[in-house]
Amino acid sequence: MSTTTHPVAATERIPVEIHPSSAEASAAVAAEIAQLIRTKRAAGGNAVLGLATGSTPTGVYDELIRLHREEGLSFKGVKTFNLDEYVPMAPDALQSYRRFMDEHLFDHVDFDEGDTHVPDGLLPVEDTAAGCARYEEQIQEAGGLDLQLLGIGRTGHIGFNEPGSGKDSRTRLIWLDRLTRADAASDFFGAENVPRRAITMGVGTIMEAKRIVLMAWGEGKAPVVAAAVEGPETPAVAASYLQTHPNATFVLDEAASAGLTRTRCPWLVGSVDWTPRRQRSAAVWLAQRAGKPLLKLTDEDYNESGLQELVAEHGPAYDVNLRVFRELQRTITGWPGGKPSERRRAGDVQREGDDVFPKRILIFSPHPDDDVISMGGTLIRLVDQGHEVHVAYQVSGNIAVFDADAVRFADFYSELAGTRGSSQEGVLKEVVDEVDAKEPGAVDGELLKSIKQIIRRGECRAAARLCGLPTDRLHFLDLPFYETGKVRKKPLSREDVDLTAALLERIKPHQVYAAGDLSDPHGTHRVCLAAVMQACERLKDEDWFEQTAVWLYRGAWQEWLPEQVDMAVPLSPAELLKKRQAIFKHESQKDRAPYPGTDEREFWERAEERNRNTARLYDRLGLAEYEAIEAFVQWSPGQEIG
Incomplete structure (x- = not known):
């Protein structure tokens, strides 16, 4: 520390x-x-x-x-x-x-x-x-x-x-x-x-x-x-x-x-330890500042921007440029779960655990739509490439459903029950009466909460089907810290971590994906990430965990910077469109999300813009040009998230 x-x-x-x-x-x-x-x-x-x-x-x-x-x-x-x-x-x-x-x-x-x-x-x-x-x-x-x-x-x-x-x-x-x-x-x-x-x-x-x-x-x-x-x-x-x-x-x-x-450019305030990651950060910063691809930066560019020490210790400029360029190039992969041996070619980047194929993949999604919003393209690719993909929805997301949607679904259920000779017609009246009596921001009753939870679960299943993911691989954890019925939640508890660790132990995944996007305005992402990290810390000495790689995604609120990225998964126009369609399956969050935060755009618009911006940044740095890129940072137990 x-x-x-x-x-x-x-x-x-x-x-x-x-x-x-x-x-x-x-x-x-x-x-x-x-x-x-x-x-x-x-x-x-x-x-x-x-x-x-x-x-x-x-x-x-x-x-x-x-x-x-x-x-x-x-x-x-x-x-x-x-x-x-x-x-x-x-x-x-x-x-x-x-x-x-x-x-x-x-x-x-x-x-x-x-x-x-x-x-x-x-x-x-x-x-x-x-x-x-x-x-x-x-x-x-x-x-x-x-x-x-x-x-x-x-x-x-x-x-x-x-x-x-x-x-x-x-x-x-x-x-x-x-x-x-x-x-x-x-x-x-x-x-x-x-x-x-x-x-x-x-x-x-x-x-x-x-x-x-x-x-x-x-x-x-x-x-x-x-x-x-x-x-x-x-x-x-x-x-x-x-x-x-x-x-x-x-x-x-x-x-x-x-x-x-x-933090952003410490070389401007004094001497720094020029680690490989810091060299990458400085070169990317300089390329953006100079408006040049990495391989076109000169000794003069470095000297005139306060980076004399870097080229003096690790230069000349072209050597620094080439190292950083190759590092960034190695982050790009169309096979996030690794390539099967028969598909590998000379020069392919090999990561730890790539000898295991197919893999068991566990994606933790804080809210019921974060998986497709933030890494929908990668999720689709993992499924298409034959991996056993599981998604764990960490909280129910029930408070993010409008009352009107709950009434609409109760109306549907009531009419369906009537056509089948059921006696459930009273459900609609109970829900309408509760909504009519509610003050703005009041806590939902159990029936209303249950309906909203069912709505969001149904949307998760619809998105999974579109992605080709079997719905029996969806896991609804409903972590207790969230289930207050209010925007303000309870602190993370041992029970939350126990539920997370139990799922990890049951699946024994080769790859774990979790949300590293901590700008969610009410902190749910932060608590959910803490649950995953604490569970991994608990399990890190298990034999099966030795071959587990943990990847952190962003996209709903912020995005990783190029100098932070450890894996960049490019998306084609067709894949980006399919990702958008998966997000659209979360209809209760479409058009007007109850919790938009400071960005008034819909989540699919934010995600696409961030994915496209990452691709543009890679392009401007002189790397291959793609329609969009989803970015990931690797995490290991004991490591801080910055």
């Missing part, structure tokens, strides 16, 4: 810590909070914490709960003030930040009654200004914030301080930005249900905290983190104001640091 602290380049205008994973970063932040609480108590006082909501700080809260239960950390006397709350919002509503804090922290430790504060989302508009002023007074009466936790929004907002918020702004009622409401749409089952107003601490209030820790996880946050850390201080990115705070730090995982100069 390695953690980098404080600025390492003139480009960084604020201290930054980079941890290998969000779990390790969360543990470090929780340890700092615990030390603050103990230090203040030893001095006869109590800590005052500013807290945040959303998926980012939940790991910190989980670790604080563990410290309370296992190491005796007490929260007696500690006072907390949350950043914000929607308006109007009842404290017990599903989307309430008061309820979020109760469920993720307050109810699990020993805070004194009345010491936790969240803005009142039910204040009448005419009383809001006075309520906000009183919130400021309460912070001052408590002695001011000792430590403020922050996340960062897509627009660079901290709290609900939208672009344009002043540096001296105080706690106030604000009108939510369109993008912020779009990002929150999935919490409310549709953008139309998101409140248009919120109460938020102001930037000035936040800047008065003695210590500020801003956390960000995942590659999706990398661009805005880079803007806040390396860009100018500007009202357009409220987080950039932290550049002038005397004791603020950005705490990132590797993925969220990807846009920083020190």
